[in-house]
Amino acid sequence: MKDKIKIFLDTDLLEKYLLGSTTDLETLQVERYIAMYPEVRKTYNELQENLEEFAKSYSLKSPEGLKDRILSTIKAQNSTKRKFMNYAIAASFVAMLFAGASYFFYSQNLNLQEENSVVTNQIKLLEEDMKERLEDVRNQFIVLNNPQTKKYTVMGNKKAKDLKAVAYVNPVKKLSYINVQNLPDLEDGQCFQMWAEVNGKMINLGIIKEAGDKNNLLAMPYAENAVGYITIENVGENEAPTVDNIVANIAY
Numbered sequence: 001m002k003d004k005i006k007i008f009l010d011t012d013l014l015e016k017y018l019l020g021s022t023t024d025l026e027t028l029q030v031e032r033y034i035a036m037y038p039e040v041r042k043t044y045n046e047l048q049e050n051l052e053e054f055a056k057s058y059s060l061k062s063p064e065g066l067k068d069r070i071l072s073t074i075k076a077q078n079s080t081k082r083k084f085m086n087y088a089i090a091a092s093f094v095a096m097l098f099a100g101a102s103y104f105f106y107s108q109n110l111n112l113q114e115e116n117s118v119v120t121n122q123i124k125l126l127e128e129d130m131k132e133r134l135e136d137v138r139n140q141f142i143v144l145n146n147p148q149t150k151k152y153t154v155m156g157n158k159k160a161k162d163l164k165a166v167a168y169v170n171p172v173k174k175l176s177y178i179n180v181q182n183l184p185d186l187e188d189g190q191c192f193q194m195w196a197e198v199n200g201k202m203i204n205l206g207i208i209k210e211a212g213d214k215n216n217l218l219a220m221p222y223a224e225n226a227v228g229y230i231t232i233e234n235v236g237e238n239e240a241p242t243v244d245n246i247v248a249n250i251a252y
Contacts, residue, residue, distance in 0.1 A: 005037055012173070014044055015142050018051050047145055140217050143168045143175050152250065159232065160184050160192075160247035167228070167250045168217070177217040178228065178250065180208050186232065195229040195241045196220050202241060220250075227251050
């Protein structure tokens with residue numbers, strides 16, 4: 001019986017159930033195990049608490065000023081409609097004024113369409129960004145809570161002996177993350193940069209700006225026998241890693 005429970009807990013069905021991505025059959029199985037086995041129920045409650053903490057720590061705010069821009073566009077639209085009505089009344093008495101009002105409305109309408117297009121595009125970009133962020137949070141949640149995830153401690157060499165990081169690799173879900181916990185000070189104009197060598201190709205993962213807490217994870221591309229590097233680079237001169245300035249290796 002214990003083996004049966006262990007096999008179930010080694011899957012990611014509990015995580016998928018919490019995130020609402022299980023099939024109907026998987027949902028029935030998860031709910032049956034939660035109801036029947038206290039060990040499963042305890043693990044489920046712990047994962048639920050962890051997910052709530054993740055949701056709080058990654059709550060997103062809408063871009064500053066977006067609400068005001070949307071309200072301003074709506075007001076402009078209503079204002080345009082009122083102006084058109086006023087010009088239409090005057091046009092019934094003066095044909096020339098009617099022509100001027102028509103042209104004015106046409107120009108205003110074009111401007112309004114452009115403004116609406118800008119706002120619509122901004123909302124779409126925001127939605128896409130939120131979707132990507134939520135997907136990243138979901139992957140981090142799985143990596144940190146799945147028993148099949150492997151954990152590697154990464155220490156810096158003599159050039160950065162105070163550097164410390166932890167890499168998380170899940171070969172089943174093919175997900176890799178690194179949490180940089182401590183960074184030594186650098187000279188002005190220098191920075192730490194993250195790289196990954198995947199299938200013989202070097203990928204730039206960006207500058208490590210600062211060390212973070214345990215939930216601040218940087219995604220790494222997953223591949224068998226991949227290698228990650230942290231180097232010291234000059235700011236603005238980091239198109240390729242400087243081999244002599246490698247301060248940490250991460251084999252995963």
